[in-house]
Amino acid sequence: MPIHRRVTQPPILRNLADRSIMIVIVDLLLMLIDLTYSILSAIVQTVLRPRLKCIDGELCLITGSGGALGRLFALEFAKEGAHLVLWDCNEEANEQTAKLARELGVKVHAYTVDLSKRMSIYETADRVRAEVGEVSILVNNAGVVAGRRLLDCPDELLERTLLVNCHALFWMTKAFLPQMKTTNHGHIVTVASALGLFSTACVEVRNKMTDSLDHNVNRQVLDQSIIDYCASKFGAVGFHESLTHELLAEENDGIKTTLVCPYIVDTGMFAGCEIR
Secondary structure (H helix, E strand, O other): OOOOOOOOOOHHHHHHHHHHHHHHHHHHHHHHHHHHHHHHHHHHHHHOOOOOOOOOOOEEEEEOOOOHHHHHHHHHHHHOOOEEEEEEOOHHHHHHHHHHHHOOOOOEEEEEOOOOOHHHHHHHHHHHHHHOOOOOEEEEOOOOOOOOOHHHOOHHHHHHHHHHHHHHHHHHHHHHHHHHHHHOOEEEEEEOOHHHOOOOOEEEEEEEEEOOOOOOEEEEEEEEEOHHHHHHHHHHHHHHHHHHHHHHHOOOOOEEEEEEOOOOOOOOOOOOEEEO
């Protein structure tokens, strides 16, 4: 007759298992509380708009100011009375933005900068401090995209996307954050993307082609991969969240951070694009 032995779990293992279950339950409850708070906070802020921050007289630096979104930022900051420092690699487009902003009555200083080069950022930052003053609002807006599938994209283009969209955030912040900490006053805006919150394989580029005989409009649909852009914007979101936590941990309560995640904007970089 076979002898059945009952195997009992050592007390220490039972205690560890019970503790693990309790930790999971507590984490779930905390997540539900945090989620509920976030939803209620969003509803309240939708109904009761938060008080706008006064930026009159502040010195605001905007990267990628020659592009459509950067120009919009520049003009909106100018309307609120902020003086501007505009950085872009396209001198002509940047000067056009500067001209439009000056018409609104604020001081504007334009610089041609290659954000893919660390030393270019640091050297131009030193020029800004010497020629203009200390920056109190930093808007990291510049962005590029290769728009090719991974195996078809040269390493140089992949590297440039990561340098401009992600690495430059670190270099820009290191260049201007120390003075903000000294005065405990400043604001850092990170312009990421909705594609830094969820990823997609491709976007469809729809180009209208008009037949010269009967004027019928045909659509040529092309696929463009944005794997480099998604990866870099995920990095931008992570950078913002980590920077925010670091400033809170250091009790720099006078330095604020803002994350902006636009959907695909119909500008030069994503003209005619649709998420597939």
